Amino acid sequence: MTNEVFWAIARSTGVMSLLLLTASVALGVATRSARPLPFIPRFAVMQIHRSVSLLSLVFVLVHVGSLLFDRYSGLNLLDFFVPFMSSSDALTNGLGTLALDLLLALAITGILRARISERLFHLVHWGAYACWPLALAHGLGSGSDSGESWFLALCIGCIGVVALALVARLRSRFMDYSHKRTREVRS
Amino acid sequence: MKTALQEKTLHINWGKCAGRGLCTELLEEKLSADEWGYPYSPEGTNVRIPAELEKAARQAASDCPLRALKLI
Numbered sequence: 140m141t142n143e144v145f146w147a148i149a150r151s152t153g154v155m156s157l158l159l160l161t162a163s164v165a166l167g168v169a170t171r172s173a174r175p176l177p178f179i180p181r182f183a184v185m186q187i188h189r190s191v192s193l194l195s196l197v198f199v200l201v202h203v204g205s206l207l208f209d210r211y212s213g214l215n216l217l218d219f220f221v222p223f224m225s226s227s228d229a230l231t232n233g234l235g236t237l238a239l240d241l242l243l244a245l246a247i248t249g250i251l252r253a254r255i256s257e258r259l260f261h262l263v264h265w266g267a268y269a270c271w272p273l274a275l276a277h278g279l280g281s282g283s284d285s286g287e288s289w290f291l292a293l294c295i296g297c298i299g300v301v302a303l304a305l306v307a308r309l310r311s312r313f314m315d316y317s318h319k320r321t322r323e324v325r326s
Numbered sequence: 327m328k329t330a331l332q333e334k335t336l337h338i339n340w341g342k343c344a345g346r347g348l349c350t351e352l353l354e355e356k357l358s359a360d361e362w363g364y365p366y367s368p369e370g371t372n373v374r375i376p377a378e379l380e381k382a383a384r385q386a387a388s389d390c391p392l393r394a395l396k397l398i
Contacts, residue, residue, distance in 0.1 A: 170391070173344075173345065173346040173347050173363065180351045181346065181347050181348050181351055182348040182351050182352050182389055185348060185389060185391065186389070253388070253393075257342075257392070257393055315347065315363055316345060316362050316363035319361065319362050319363075320345075320362050320363075
């Protein structure tokens with residue numbers, strides 16, 4: 140009985156983590172565009188990005204913490220940090236482990252940003268583009284909700300949001316003022 | 327040496343600034359966006375910050391995505 144509680148917590152926090160990571164990626168791209176969002180000024184876009192990202196880390200930590208107490212998951216502490224070692228679902232659990240490792244690196248470099256080099260921060264921050272698909276693949280492959288239609292619909296929604304952000308990111312006029320800045324270079 | 331009222335200065339490092347525009351929102355009393363979105367002040371690169379704006383200037387410096395601002 141108590142075991143089911145931990146499993147339920149692991150499932151719900153896992154789903155919440157995916158939603159928050161999706162929002163974090165989209166807000167991160169919005170931050171990079173140097174554009175305000177409707178009703179949200181630039182500095183607030185950045186601050187919301189930071190808060191949502193830290194919140195996603197909290198949910199991920201509760202997610203893995205509850206799995207530690209779930210007797211049937213068969214996961215030990217090492218499995219949360221070293222990928223592809225777990226006794227069951229080694230591949231899909233390993234993807235989640237990789238995503239957690241990346242998320243921890245992102246969080247640590249984010250928190251220590253003022254004390255580390257800008258170069259290192261940006262280098263690690265590119266890892267977010269790997270972290271999100273790993274987390275998504277882990278969600279689609281692991282657990283008991285992976286085949287459920289509501290979960291698939293949620294995943295498709297998340298893919299849509301990140302795909303839109305990526306399309307915006309790759310446009311040549313992605314950044315605010317880019318029109319004026321590039322025109323200035325040509326003339 | 328103690329300056330009068332310990333007024334601080336916000337230094338803009340143009341080598342780092344990418345014109346992301348956060349500082350012009352956080353410190354609109356002192357900075358405005360120029361034609362290309364970069365922070366502009368009539369004072370130029372070193373902007374004098376009165377005591378009542380010190381908190382806002384500190385936040386602008388810490389929130390700059392390129393860490394191009396320094397409050398000294």
